[in-house]
Amino acid sequence: AQSVTQPDIHITVSEGASLELRCNYSYGATPYLFWYVQSPGQGLQLLLKYFSGDTLVQGIKGFEAEFKRSQSSFNLRKPSVHWSDAAEYFCAVVRTGTASKLTFGTGTRLQVTL
């Protein structure tokens, strides 16, 4: 069975600092991986996705993520965080055997201090 682990429940960074949110997955084959962001009171918005090819993928809002098969990781990064990035971030993987059924991590809440 597939699973996704986001080890950090809550992270606080200063505005302008760099950010890395961790995501580890458990899956036998090459996974399809996603990062979503949820601002307070909003739905989930797709930040970026990895299917195959280049292991460094670029997303919206200046985010990027790197797929590392050896570490079973798909960490999200941003070089300089803005106060508007404060939100909850979810990593997700496509579940085996069903074309579009996503398994979500428990989320990481990002707080940005000024």
Next chain:
Amino acid sequence: DAGVIQSPRHEVTEMGQEVTLRCKPISGHDYLFWYRQTMMRGLELLIYFNNNVPIDDSGMPEDRFSAKMPNASFSTLKIQPSEPRDSAVYFCASSLRGRYEQYFGPGTRLTVT
């Protein structure tokens, strides 16, 4: 594109009442998903449809919950009778066959008193 549309955005009802949540997926998408989000349980998949047919309803918590998709542009999630523990944010999402990424609506915040 208007994105996934959900209504109502907020619903407050009394225990025992029937609640109907509505969703319009993105035009052309053939998968539709219903999720529930709570602080305690996080994001849970309740049911999903492919081409208007329910494929997996194993996440539906109990018989009080039912979902329908009468056509490609409309789905409902019904709770009858509602209970306080059903209080949550309910999301609808849609995706295109072979594309895997899901697009979420803004959610319906349900409060059952």
